[in-house]
Amino acid sequence: MNCEQVSELLESYGDGEFTNAIQAREIQAHLDTCPACREKFEAQKRLGSVVREFAAYHSAPDRLLQSIAAIGAVEPERPKRSINRGLLVWSFANLCWSAAALFLVLCFWPGHKPGQSLVSDLVSGHIRSLQAQHLFDVPSSDRHTVKPWFQGKLNFSPDVPNLASDGFPLVGGRLDTVGGHPVAALVYMRGKHTINVFVMQAVSSSQVSSASQSGYHLIHWSEHGLEYWAVSDTDSLPQFRDRFLTETQP
Amino acid sequence: MVLPHVSAGHNLARCLLRNDHDAEDAVQTAAVRAFQAIDGFRGSDGKAWFLAIVRRSCLNLLRQGRPATIWDDGAEDQLPDLRTPDPQQFLMKAFDAELVNQAIGALPPDLREMIVLREVEGMAYREIAAVIDHPIGTVMSRLSHARRRLQELLLEGGIEGLP
Numbered sequence: 001m002n003c004e005q006v007s008e009l010l011e012s013y014g015d016g017e018f019t020n021a022i023q024a025r026e027i028q029a030h031l032d033t034c035p036a037c038r039e040k041f042e043a044q045k046r047l048g049s050v051v052r053e054f055a056a057y058h059s060a061p062d063r064l065l066q067s068i069a070a071i072g073a074v075e076p077e078r079p080k081r082s083i084n085r086g087l088l089v090w091s092f093a094n095l096c097w098s099a100a101a102l103f104l105v106l107c108f109w110p111g112h113k114p115g116q117s118l119v120s121d122l123v124s125g126h127i128r129s130l131q132a133q134h135l136f137d138v139p140s141s142d143r144h145t146v147k148p149w150f151q152g153k154l155n156f157s158p159d160v161p162n163l164a165s166d167g168f169p170l171v172g173g174r175l176d177t178v179g180g181h182p183v184a185a186l187v188y189m190r191g192k193h194t195i196n197v198f199v200m201q202a203v204s205s206s207q208v209s210s211a212s213q214s215g216y217h218l219i220h221w222s223e224h225g226l227e228y229w230a231v232s233d234t235d236s237l238p239q240f241r242d243r244f245l246t247e248t249q250p
Numbered sequence: 251m252v253l254p255h256v257s258a259g260h261n262l263a264r265c266l267l268r269n270d271h272d273a274e275d276a277v278q279t280a281a282v283r284a285f286q287a288i289d290g291f292r293g294s295d296g297k298a299w300f301l302a303i304v305r306r307s308c309l310n311l312l313r314q315g316r317p318a319t320i321w322d323d324g325a326e327d328q329l330p331d332l333r334t335p336d337p338q339q340f341l342m343k344a345f346d347a348e349l350v351n352q353a354i355g356a357l358p359p360d361l362r363e364m365i366v367l368r369e370v371e372g373m374a375y376r377e378i379a380a381v382i383d384h385p386i387g388t389v390m391s392r393l394s395h396a397r398r399r400l401q402e403l404l405l406e407g408g409i410e411g412l413p
Binding site: 011012015017039040042043044046047048050051052053054055056057058059060061064065067068069071072127128 | 252253256257259260261264265270273274277278281282285335337338340341345346347349350351354365366368369370374375376386390393394397400401404
């Protein structure tokens, strides 16, 4: 990495927002050898410590804490007290309506409409893994480490082929959630691009085979009753899917 | 759920509104709303959730002209990039509470809250994004802007303050 690339990433690196281990190592290596960038980094850290040391902290005064504690103590009893019969009937009717509405929502979403919300969820899962949170729980390029790691964490076992010879090295795996369901995320690389493969149990077979959103590409396939969604900014996803399928065919 | 974050809420409100009376008012209103909405809260991050409510009630007060501050959420995003202040100069300088609080106070409110949420509260980008209801990318660019601006203000303030 050169100075320009490093200075763009320096803040998130210093803020501990970086779990892309590969990039983090490259930044550290650059800082070790470049005094100008190191100085910039030191200045950034100093700003934080100066603010923490000197900025006045306006804690809530006691009277505010007491009055809020009082609201909290009263509030949970709000819906009860004297309930008349009419209100009861009305509440029951409401409950029925809510249950019916909930039933409809559960029927039609997201299972029968695997469209935008699933795609958005997958893309944000991908971005989250690169940006703020963590890329893997189990960093390993060995499929025999990654596949068993999911055992007992999910009620299914995803295929984890080794695609290094095809230019898609495996770098790890993690647990993630998509649409509120636990999924397996397998992480492969294509050059400098990260590919997240989200594996979930088939809810309903999605007709969508590929999509694009916010500059990210998605490609979908199902196999052995599991749904696979690969998300990345690389254009080689169709090739990736083909190699993945070839490797996992018996 | 609410009580543990009241002080953080008050500090944020105080930094946005710049006076104790309005800050208390905003936090009080926010707490009432939070208790009303608590059944609908499904997330795990109570702090970001409560601070987002506090922030909204601050913005409401500001819109009513209390106190008279002009708030333009994201006005700074359009500004051309500031030059980065000289890190060496920044590392050499001594700071004190007066200078630091003056400099933070001189930041526009949408940058000031970045410094408070990140440097004082130590919140993660995604939590800050939830508080200000903007994407993480906006958090990153605003925070970066806020830091450069604050470094600059700290350096400027120092030159005047020196004997």
